[in-house]
Amino acid sequence: MNQRANEKNTAPCPVFRKCGGCQYIDMPYREQLKRKQKQICRLLSSFAEPEPIIGMDDPYHYRNKVSAAFARDKKGNIISGVYEEGSHRVVPVDRCLLEDQRADAVIATIRGLLSSFKIPVYDEDRETGLLRHVLVRTGHATGEIMVVPVTASPVFPSRRNFVRALTERHPEITTIVQNINGRHTSMVLGPKMQVMYGRGYIEDILCGKRFRISPGSFYQVNPVQTEVLYRTAVGYAGLTGKERVLDAYCGTGTIGLIASDSAGEVIGVELNPGAVKDAAINAENNHVKNIRFYRKDAGEFMRGLAARRERVDVVFMDPPRSGSDRAFLEALCTLRPARVVYISCNPETLARDLRYVTRKGYRVERVQTVDMFPGTGHVECVVLMSRVEK
Numbered sequence: 001m002n003q004r005a006n007e008k009n010t011a012p013c014p015v016f017r018k019c020g021g022c023q024y025i026d027m028p029y030r031e032q033l034k035r036k037q038k039q040i041c042r043l044l045s046s047f048a049e050p051e052p053i054i055g056m057d058d059p060y061h062y063r064n065k066v067s068a069a070f071a072r073d074k075k076g077n078i079i080s081g082v083y084e085e086g087s088h089r090v091v092p093v094d095r096c097l098l099e100d101q102r103a104d105a106v107i108a109t110i111r112g113l114l115s116s117f118k119i120p121v122y123d124e125d126r127e128t129g130l131l132r133h134v135l136v137r138t139g140h141a142t143g144e145i146m147v148v149p150v151t152a153s154p155v156f157p158s159r160r161n162f163v164r165a166l167t168e169r170h171p172e173i174t175t176i177v178q179n180i181n182g183r184h185t186s187m188v189l190g191p192k193m194q195v196m197y198g199r200g201y202i203e204d205i206l207c208g209k210r211f212r213i214s215p216g217s218f219y220q221v222n223p224v225q226t227e228v229l230y231r232t233a234v235g236y237a238g239l240t241g242k243e244r245v246l247d248a249y250c251g252t253g254t255i256g257l258i259a260s261d262s263a264g265e266v267i268g269v270e271l272n273p274g275a276v277k278d279a280a281i282n283a284e285n286n287h288v289k290n291i292r293f294y295r296k297d298a299g300e301f302m303r304g305l306a307a308r309r310e311r312v313d314v315v316f317m318d319p320p321r322s323g324s325d326r327a328f329l330e331a332l333c334t335l336r337p338a339r340v341v342y343i344s345c346n347p348e349t350l351a352r353d354l355r356y357v358t359r360k361g362y363r364v365e366r367v368q369t370v371d372m373f374p375g376t377g378h379v380e381c382v383v384l385m386s387r388v389e390k
Ligand code: SAH
Pocket: 218, 219, 220, 248, 249, 250, 251, 252, 253, 254, 255, 269, 270, 271, 272, 275, 296, 297, 298, 299, 318, 319, 320
């Protein structure tokens, strides 16, 4: 696909060293891609020769999810931005090279509105004030925008007027959800949500299917490259319309739903209850009838399938950065699907898991890196494994 690496080297962002969000932004894009390819080759060449990395034509402003912490600076001015790496000091960020520019504009507007609405920002040390963070998520294909003010308590002074002022300035906002996080934690979102405006979620379209994005559920942050990633993964699965497919760590069901057209039956498993709910709704909204989702730990679920000797032909697995666990991998090798497509956002844990599986009857056939996170050191990879017939 879009192999043309962008040669442009912009001046790095003024806060890039303090923020630590994009370790590679001062490097020409072609050089970034080379580094990532080298890293993948170092970790995975012993399994199979990796294909050339797929980069972006325009590697800027791709992030559809933007989160800003709010605080006051020493002079008492309201600032928003990111925590300085390894600390809880807020580094002010007005514009970011990676983030969706509409999201940055919404955050700037909120910064300006707070004083007139007498909404105090939260002070972590004193545990006083209200607004802790603002999360903005955008639907790339639909243009929908969700704003999530995260507050320390449920009160929200002049709630209605605030909503009116914000949506007047940004008519592109389709929903606003207050999230309440009263805990002393580094997690941005707390457990309670309160819809302030609109439907409480946004939608986006990927590979021709519509997906619901709720404030807390996982959704890939680079929508352009996600299509490349999913097409690669589904292509690797080599589906003919008959297979029984498992989508493990399925989130809101994206991969399983995209694969469902070319599979006999799909089952998805995911731990996060909100994501599973969204997955079921996504199946209904896309009129997909051959898919079912289960809320369970993926390892436990796999163990159950293996104990019942169920047939599974193809497994997609897309675990978090920590990789998969022994329970999952053991059960996988007992189930013995013909093909396993492993999607990974951490090549170190990927290599570890491949070492295990390749000792238990699997061979790595293909490795494809897709640059999902330009400007950063993060690497995303798709691996196809097939069962070694004995
Ligand atoms: N495949 C999805 C989500 C991938 S992110 C997509 O592309 O959008 C990884 C997902 O694994 C998250 O949704 C997370 O909630 C889920 N998860 C983490 N640990 C899990 C476990 N032990 N069992 C099942 N799901 C888990």
